[in-house]
Amino acid sequence: MYQKIEESTCHVASRKMVSNFAMKDENHLKEMIQLAFDTKDELHIKAFWSLDLVCEKKLKQFVPYIEDFCSVLPKIKDDSALRPATKIAFFLTKSNHRKNGISLTQQQEHNLIEALIDRLIQDEKVAAKVYAMKALFVLGKKYDWVHEELKTIISQDYSNHSAAYQAATRNLLKKLNK
Known part of the structure; x- marks a missing residue:
């Protein structure tokens, strides 16, 4: 391998x-x-x-490794690894929200929330931030405060980024304001 x-x-x-x-x-x-x-x-x-x-x-094959993933996510520094890692976090949160999906523990959810919010406020590439936003949006359906935090962060950060980031932010803000 x-x-x-x-x-x-x-x-x-x-x-x-x-x-x-x-x-x-x-x-x-x-x-x-x-x-x-x-x-x-x-x-x-x-x-x-x-x-x-x-x-x-095959997300279910990843289930035995979720705990370790939650621990390593905040430690990832390289942008090339961060994009797929935040994408995996998005897959986990999306599946966790579905009826027959995988189940994250409350602690795992909180670890992901913390790591993903950190990614949003740090100077990361757009793709990693967009996956972090999407994952936080899903988690915010369970934890109301996450949506409020997400709105604040992406609204403040909006003008400092590329057109691609701004477009993703606008789409997410529309969903958050419904």
Whole structure:
């Protein structure tokens, strides 16, 4: 698994090949996740690139690792790993909100909220912020205060960002103000 990740690129075909390889064998998936969560290893970035595809297709395979994910999310510093990590957080919150989805504990929800709010107020790339906003929007359906916090943060931050960020913010503010 390590070699497959090492040889992978950011291209979709390469990431799909690695994610498919990991999904076929629980040991390969475990190895990929361990590597993704090891933020000291420079390959953790490439592991996250494929891990978000695994979570998009088979989120239930990720369930045993949610607790560790909640611990590692605030420690991720590299933008290239942060985008897929916040995307995974979005998948988790979206599934948690569905009737037959995965179930997050209250502590896991709170850990995600804290980490995602931190991502919004820090100087991160737009994609990571947008996934953080989307995940917080879903979590705010259960915790009212999250929507209020989200409104405040994205309203204050609006003019400091790109047109893409502003468009995502406008769409989210419309939903929040309904």
